[in-house]
Amino acid sequence: MDINGDGFADILSGCYSQHGYDYMVGSFWVLYGDKEGKFAKAVELKGNDGKTLMILNEKDAKNSNLDIKNICTRPFAVDLNGDGKLDLVSGNFEGSFYFFAGEGKGAFQSKAVELSDDAGKPLRVQSGHSDPFFVDWDGDGDLDLLSGSSAGEIVWAQNKSTKGEAAMAKFDAFTTLIAAPARDDNGNAADGPAYSVRIHVADINGDGKLDILAGDARHSGGEPRADLTEEEKKKHKALQDEMDKVSEKWQAIYSKYWKDFEDAVEKAGKKLTEEEQEKLWKELVEDKMEKDEELKATQKRMGELQEELGKYLTPWVSTGNVWVYIQK
Template sequence: MHSDPFVIDWDGDGDLDLLSGSAAGGAYWAENWAGPGKPIALSAFRELIPPTQRNSPVLEWPTDDEPKGPATNTRIWVDDVNGDGKLDVLLGDTVHLRFPSESTEEGRKKLEIWQNAYNDLLRRWQEAAEKQDREAMAELSKKIRKMTYTKPGGTRAESTGFVWLYLQK
């Protein structure tokens, strides 16, 4: 779990529970078992909203595969949004959109070349780590860092986010 927890009586039992977003996406709930007016006794976090099964918060845009749910670094807010007396969840995320400057197909090709080179660096770093070759690890780490901040040719990127509404049934 990570920052921006939200404290509210989620389960309606009269005591305050803890809800949180996550660096990996999704939302989590820790139930307060103590009861009203007693010292807090939280359960382990349980998944409230599963993270989207996506390896990366990077979306190639435009795409036919629209986002299906929150990406990463989710932040949570809870309120009765539709006035039905039930608490609903608003979940904000972080996503990085990549737009091809040329045709979508050309942009995809360039992105694939970049991704393959990046994956190769990660594989080589893992091999160096297994051999405990700190010199090679340091050199590869520099290359990985540099490549992480270098956009593939022919694309531009923007960081943004979406807000997802989950109405309680």
């Protein structure tokens, strides 16, 4: 994709959450290409206000309750409003889609607008990890929206705009294109993509029909080792039993502070502003948890137990596969 319109292909990427901020932000990055097919060092995209381009504004980004909207970004550059300039549409951890209007030559408006279907409901991937890919899937001359998902399902939203219309695309609600594969008792999918599926659409086999490439993430490990002795099995069980009790204790302490917060919100008797809720949360939850010695001791013990348990478990392994769905 040629982001800045200089005639050379560039590489566009999102990220989970970039370091260097006081809040979580999945910023956007570009590696600009040159005539030799090489790419410059990645640079962070800025909005037309000169600040880091991100889904949330700075005020909302500081609200940790909204983190899932602002992280795990997956951008796609496309002229979605028909003005001849590349726009940016991003997926995120939550499963929603946000639109940044393009201003030409790789510049984008800072304000992100959530995409909705033609009934006014937000377009959402229910399992999270929205993954926008725009292509004319039904062959009617306009760009439809396809997406992978956290659960392995692939969905699509038909573009209902009039062909050639220079206006913002109008989409149907999502429908399932490819269902999530069946899983075994451990949650593993043997005959299809596992988790965090990212897609690419192209005619893979040259038959004139669009096919789908799907990359996934797979995680294994964390199970008791098969070679444990009887004595080691007993030690592992004792540690796990203690971990369960300590975790319950941590949850009970946290739930107490959470209830205090909920009660305070209810007592207010009105709809609090986000700023007022943030203040209450800090006073009744964050500040008190930070000073709670029992909670600190519980967290410390959980860390120690986790380290001890690791000696009896198989190592965690993360990998991924690429799957091909050939259209019939």
